[in-house]
Amino acid sequence: MNNETDDRSEAVELDPMDPNTMASLKHWGDPLDLPGGREMASDVAIDCGWGRLIFGQTFSNPRELANLLRLEREGRRDIALYVREPHLVLSHAPQDLFMDPSLTFRLDFRRYRKLPARPETLVIRELTAEDDQPKINRLHMARGMVPAYDGFYTKLNDKPELTVLVAEDRHSGEIIGCVTGVDHREAFNDPDNGCSLWALVTDPQTQVPAVGEWLSRHLIEMMIARGRSFIDLSVMHDNEPAINLYEKLGFRQVPVYCVKHKNSINERLFIGEDPEEDLNIYARLITKEARRRGIAVEVLDAEGGFFRLSLAGRWVTCRESLSEMTSAVAMSRCDDKAVTRRLLQKEGLRVPEQVTAGDDETIENFVSRHRAVVVKPARGEQGRGIQVGLTEVDEIKAAVASARAFCDKVLLEQCVSGDDLRVIVIDYQVVAAAVRRPPSVCGDGSHSIGELIERLSRRREAATDGESRIPLDAETERCVRRAGYSLDQVLPGGEWLQVRTTANLHTGGTIHDVTADLHPVLSSAAVRAAKALEIPVVGLDFMVPDVSGPDYAIIEANERPGLANHEPQPTVERFVDLLFPHTRSQNSKHLNQRSDA
Template sequence: MSGPTGARTGRSAQGRRLRRMRADGWQPTYGTEIEGEPQAANACLDCGWGRLIFAQTFEDPGRLIEEIRDEAIDRRDIAVYVRDPHVLLALAPQELFLDPSHTYRLDLATYRTGRRPRRGFQVRRLASAQDAEAVNRIYAARNMVPVPPEFFWSRHDNRSIVYLVAEDAVNGEIIGTVTGADHFRAFRDRERGASLWCLAVDPQASHPGIGEALVRQLADHMKTRGAAYVDLSVMHDNTHAIALYEKLGFRRIPFFSVKRKNPINERLFTGPERDEGLNPYARIIVDEARRRGIHVHITDAEGGFFRLTYGGRSIHCRESLSELTSAIAMSICDDKAVTRRVVSAAGVTVPEQIEAGDPDEIEAFLEKHGKLVVKPARGEQGRGVAVGLDALEDVMKAIETARSISDRVVIESFVEGEDLRLIVIDYRVVAAAIRRPARIVGDGRSTVRTLIEHQSRRRAAATGGESRIPLDGETERAVRAAGFGLDDVPPPELEITVRKAANLHTGGTIHDVTDEVHPELVAAAVKAARAIGIPVTGIDLLVRSPREPYYAFVEANERPGLANHEPQPTAERFVDLLFPLSMPLAARLAAGSDARR
């Protein structure tokens, strides 16, 4: 009696375990023995962006190759723990390549939880569809493969996959994410391992230590589950990430990963291009052109110059400035006083402006408006711009600084509001984003100067060196206005704006609002672009809110940085403008239909 009863009980428990394993993402192979819960054969784990294919569970290299070949379109599968990569590649040299990444391992038996308190953010499990959308936004900003939001949400309580997010304590925004895979729960890994994937921090985040906190939280979670170690794969030249992992105790181990040759992985197996000196603003366009089969000739990488050729048409560009922009349009944008007059005549609202000259006139202008903006009549990237000046002495100093960049200086009435950049291509708004000035967050230990230096390094790393916070007079003035000196230690979690202008090149951040911008703001940007006669431009407005119609025109940029607006299709629309015949037929027909309307 007890024997049959016990057998039934055992089979029932075994069935529950099998159902749980399948729910966790384990893919059983016919013939696999379940008795005693052995390690599964031919195991894969779907992560949304692609699958982890655990090569150590495959006995037959041919079967492993077939599994890699089953990669879905627009996904990126990774065969990990490949024992003999040379054998695998020899069997399918045209289809597979050795991933140029290092494998690192954190031994959880010796790992100790970090005691450094987190300031200004918390780390928690992914808990909503909104979290999933925010994670995809960060993936897009980091050029990572997106995940269908429904996949995130359907798997957020999965036992094999763990999704963690970092949440800003003040505004609730998701500012970082990491994914963990529990190998034991995925395929009954006999080594009880785990792995870390998709560590990503919002490039606009100002809080220090987000990446470290996410890694530590995942390590703590896996250790609590009984995992023996956490492995990760990191590109061999990602020095910043490697430095973080080694600081936390990760050590390199001799394991390899193999991937399938596909468009997502193309840069990893085609070798380095001869355009390594291109900045992000040129590279995003070059990459889009190459995807369409457009020939690219780099004429000066350091300056961002390249020539695109398709069929019988050839166009020379400098980043988003092309031969389609006339010299007249460029000269209008180059002189801020002229820009203001041209767009004002077209009915665009502009702030009051004078040229710096007579000190009495300047003093009267200051008394009339209370606060002023000083900027070079000619210049770019925010150099020489001073914002929110309310003392005549500061105005005169700012004029002298601006004159070092341009012999003519303009003074404008200061308009309160947020800085909105709208990208107009072919007289259509393609992207819109709020630009915010550089900020730091106090930790109770570091001086303002140190916090600025740290934040500047983070901004430089996030933008390929394009964004840094200068320690100049404008920064000192902004810090002083906040009640601090550069060598003061601000209290924990206090946010300090250290620049008044929201220019990205001086450490500002950018936040996409394309889907919510008010139609009146869109109309104003298009009207300004048409008045100048410029096919590609960045129109800057000061607004109360991107959702309200009130604005004041600031300036037009003839060479806007398209890379700052990912994932909006700025590069795609730019190449559409240059080479309409490179567009897919359906897109060309849709564009023609829109133009007729």
């Protein structure tokens, strides 16, 4: 779950139609006397790493608030919340500022109901100096959120108003979520005794359920223990999954608004509707980057992902990441997996043994030479018709018959063990690398395996804009049965079960960035493969025992790789650089540069 890091805070009764609500709103912006002679601080803005959180109720002069917002640093995102008179603030800088189209929600802690136990697979704790902070930044970037600047997290000991929590997958040890809490009493001596939740993010690839909910709950319970009265957050008005979660926790919408500075990060919030909204996510990311550079976009067939880009008399037609710069010959080389393998083998690259599935004798001879076999259609994409790790002749024959529904020519391939690695090469340079993992479910002791798969499938679909889902088909049933279960059995609590053998995104697989860890031999092999195929944009599928080691086997090449799957690596920027090299700018940077912004 992701609330787009737009979460806020305020001080008002829950029902916006209640007269008490408006009475409470009246004092915002006025200096208040507090018990013990302490006053609420004035003109407060706190550094949150991604930008400044500006408390509007501490400003008495709207012009000063507007001027502060206009001083926003490049690459940051400042937010002014609890602005008493937002229309007056906007009037002082109408060209530079805008009203954020988000909703503010509040949880009165009297409404909160604690659940008895957290899932066994999830650990939630405060961030420590030993945590891999660049990986936390990559989580935010993968969700299109602004990462904290380099060194910010080391300052948390000097910021008592901030609490940063991380969620850790107990099974893998990976950090799969993060949230920031702001204590208003510590920040500006808040007379309303509130706090707020910010920058909630979860790994879009995690298979652990309800990470966002448990991060929110942990923060809520910490703030209750501190004696705070309520917690606020803000969420985009159209983020229905997040809104549904917050309402389930007891949050209610309140009439609180925020003002932001116009910048490239939040451009989509003030320029109006996206003219390419009917395109899928793979095409839409490219057209968005093109328009950012002043390149005109014409949608030719939204359903098929076809569009035309034009600038200064130059036109390029694309289908997602497949463009006119990829020749028909190069495309046909990738389209037939047997041809791909022969060309790569001729180049001296390592590929698994492969034969065309013919008569029973061919199948039996191939199985006798290899412990496990992959059956795949010679043509096809998105993992359709592929079965991995088959060992019995009868099941291989059945898989061959099934694969022929997708292509008459079916291949038998040596099954190579290891991690499924996708490497993106653009303009004969490696731009991104990611390990792909098959979908797995974790038992909770109450739901059937089929129900767990359906729940995970819904989360994968939501995280990928509808591109990833786990089919409850014969292959899923085979994988579950091979593990000794059936779909209607209950999986014991804490036990993990892999439910597919393939790691394709479209059948529920997850993608984990490993660009920084890629061994030079793997990088070199990917570039050599692209050159052998004479293709300028390609996704190469490797099987590797370790991404940081030199051993590999290349199993496929994809002429239309999904660039959206490799965020936050700059795959889309490099693609547009290839098509329109004169639009390349200093702002087009690699991840290690961007994460230090």
